[in-house]
Amino acid sequence: MNWADTILQGILLGGLYALFAAGLSLVFGIMRLVNLAHGDLIVLAAYLILVLVDTLHLNPFVALVIAMPIMFGVGWLLQAYVLNRTLGPDILPPLLVTFGLSVVLQNGLLQAYSADSRRIPSGYLDTASISIGSLHAGVMPLLTFVSAVAVILILNRLLYATELGRAFRATSDDAVTAGLMGIQPHRTFAIATGIAMTIVAVAALYLGTRSNFDPTIGPARLIYAFEAVIMGGLGSLWGTLIGGIILGMAQTIGGAINPEWQILAGHIAFVLVLLFRPRGFFPRAVD
Amino acid sequence: MALLETHGLTAFYRDFQALFGVDVSLDAGETLAIVGANGAGKSTLMRSISGVLINGARQILFEGRPIGALAAPQVMALGIAMVPEGRKLFPSLSVEENLLIGRYGRTTKGPWSLETVYRLFPILKERRNNPGTALSGGQQQMVAIGRALMSNPRVLLCDELSLGLAPVVIRDIYAAFPAIRESGASIVVVEQDIGQAMKIADRLYCMMEGRVTLSGRPSELNRAAIHAAYFGADS
Numbered sequence: 001m002n003w004a005d006t007i008l009q010g011i012l013l014g015g016l017y018a019l020f021a022a023g024l025s026l027v028f029g030i031m032r033l034v035n036l037a038h039g040d041l042i043v044l045a046a047y048l049i050l051v052l053v054d055t056l057h058l059n060p061f062v063a064l065v066i067a068m069p070i071m072f073g074v075g076w077l078l079q080a081y082v083l084n085r086t087l088g089p090d091i092l093p094p095l096l097v098t099f100g101l102s103v104v105l106q107n108g109l110l111q112a113y114s115a116d117s118r119r120i121p122s123g124y125l126d127t128a129s130i131s132i133g134s135l136h137a138g139v140m141p142l143l144t145f146v147s148a149v150a151v152i153l154i155l156n157r158l159l160y161a162t163e164l165g166r167a168f169r170a171t172s173d174d175a176v177t178a179g180l181m182g183i184q185p186h187r188t189f190a191i192a193t194g195i196a197m198t199i200v201a202v203a204a205l206y207l208g209t210r211s212n213f214d215p216t217i218g219p220a221r222l223i224y225a226f227e228a229v230i231m232g233g234l235g236s237l238w239g240t241l242i243g244g245i246i247l248g249m250a251q252t253i254g255g256a257i258n259p260e261w262q263i264l265a266g267h268i269a270f271v272l273v274l275l276f277r278p279r280g281f282f283p284r285a286v287d
Numbered sequence: 288m289a290l291l292e293t294h295g296l297t298a299f300y301r302d303f304q305a306l307f308g309v310d311v312s313l314d315a316g317e318t319l320a321i322v323g324a325n326g327a328g329k330s331t332l333m334r335s336i337s338g339v340l341i342n343g344a345r346q347i348l349f350e351g352r353p354i355g356a357l358a359a360p361q362v363m364a365l366g367i368a369m370v371p372e373g374r375k376l377f378p379s380l381s382v383e384e385n386l387l388i389g390r391y392g393r394t395t396k397g398p399w400s401l402e403t404v405y406r407l408f409p410i411l412k413e414r415r416n417n418p419g420t421a422l423s424g425g426q427q428q429m430v431a432i433g434r435a436l437m438s439n440p441r442v443l444l445c446d447e448l449s450l451g452l453a454p455v456v457i458r459d460i461y462a463a464f465p466a467i468r469e470s471g472a473s474i475v476v477v478e479q480d481i482g483q484a485m486k487i488a489d490r491l492y493c494m495m496e497g498r499v500t501l502s503g504r505p506s507e508l509n510r511a512a513i514h515a516a517y518f519g520a521d522s
């Protein structure tokens with residue numbers, strides 16, 4: 001077994017998990033909302049892209065460009081008309097509502113698209129790869145990783161260098177005082193969830209082109225996303241990327257030793273990180 | 288017509304009534320002080336005006352327009368900015384970002400900008416990249432005032448600027464007020480220190496247990512009357 005290659009595959013896989021997790025991390029960081037339907041929303045977006053590719057015969061990347069604003073709208077509406085009503089001092093209502101949404105999405109997708117496994121065709125990119133010395137990397141895994149880094153760069157820029165980002169952070173610190181500054185917290189939250197769903201569309205493209213999916217796989221993606229967010233430290237986007245990479249490496253290394261251990265190795269890494277760094281690698285100073 | 292006035296203002300925290308028919312009025316260009324003991328309802332009055340608490344629409348009028356039922360973002364868009372009790376800086380924002388966020392909901396042109404706020408409080412320019420909460424109490428209060436000024440408000444509400452600050456620091460903070468008045472803002476300050484209130488205000492209201500118990504110009508009021516209105520007649 002080629003260790004360097006295994007580690008490289010792990011890092012690249014981590015990019016996918018970071019993409020799953022970035023939206024979750026953003027929404028949690030801003031409104032302390034845990035969206036249990038996050039994984040199912042990724043699957044929803046994957047079907048959206050698939051339908052666009054199938055019916056309009058689009059390149060999947062072009063389909064993504066169309067799916068992103070649609071998913072922004074889905075997120076905006078979801079937050080404005082459903083999730084904002086669940087926010088409050090009690091943390092249970094948003095959990096119950098998003099759990100319900102998860103069930104509805106899974107069953108809705110089953111009804112619409114059956115339980116058959118599907119895949120978004122990505123043509124020659126599917127098998128294309130680049131080699132440097134003894135290292136081989138698929139073009140799609142590389143694109144996934146580059147996309148994850150780009151998404152996190154853009155999100156950080158948005159959060160720390162724009163007026164909207166300041167409003168996000170201020171609202172997260174203290175929604176009442178943010179109101180005194182003219183910020184409408186619920187409007188801000190709707191925009192944040194819209195942005196999270198735009199990222200979900202990116203994650204969905206890579207989920208759907210790299211492996212088969214069906215309506216039931218959402219909750220497992222949610223778990224990976226959670227593990228990445230928590231290992232990285234709640235609220236830190238670069239932490240989320242690191243968390244995703246650790247998860248990806250653990251899975252590929254575990255899988256290289258014994259294919260049956262792949263998934264388990266990821267969960268073990270998660271438990272170990274929690275044992276030694278209960279608040280993750282980059283916890284927020286203020287909470 | 289007064290710039291801002293309340294009529295029989297009542298306010299509640301769930302079942303608990305905190306204001307029982309408060310009438311105050313602020314003329315353009317005026318500085319009001321509201322004094323009163325702990326729990327008198329001063330902050331509740333500020334929260335009602337600024338829209339943190341929702342009241343009957345006609346209980347608060349701004350230029351004759353009912354604003355009692357408006358939420359905070361809408362009230363601030365009209366030009367009423369608040370320096371909340373306890374300063375309430377945003378810990379994840381730097382000093383400069385705290386100032387910048389102050390004009391989020393209102394981009395009206397006016398005398399106040401980063402530059403003029405830094406001129407008013409030069410120390411903030413030196414500390415502009417520090418987290419707001421890394422500053423001393425007095426400096427934090429300056430940020431909170433600057434943040435409110437950034438929206439170029441017509442009315443500036445200040446809730447207990449002197450809370451927890453040393454007397455010299457309080458003096459520094461109030462030294463900024465002539466410039467703020469000159470910029471055209473009308474001001475309401477809540478103050479526990481009667482001496483300070485008499486010095487700065489054109490008119491003064493004294494509150495006790497959710498009601499106005501005394502009002503007038505500092506020159507017309509004597510300390511004994513204020514004392515009675517502050518603590519209750521028989522104390």
Ligand SMILES: Nc1ncnc2c1ncn2[C@@H]1O[C@H](COP(=O)(O)OP(=O)(O)OP(=O)(O)O)[C@@H](O)[C@H]1O
Nearest residue numbers: 300303305323324325326327328329330331332372
């Ligand atoms: N969030 C709240 N929930 C319930 N009751 C409150 C709340 N805030 C204030 N009160 C009550 O309302 C009354 C008026 O309080 P308020 O804060 O307006 O007084 P204050 O004059 O500002 O006092 P201080 O000088 O201590 O700031 C008090 O009896 C207080 O206990």
Ligand SMILES: [Mg+2]
Nearest residue numbers: 329330372447
């Ligand atoms: Mg108070």
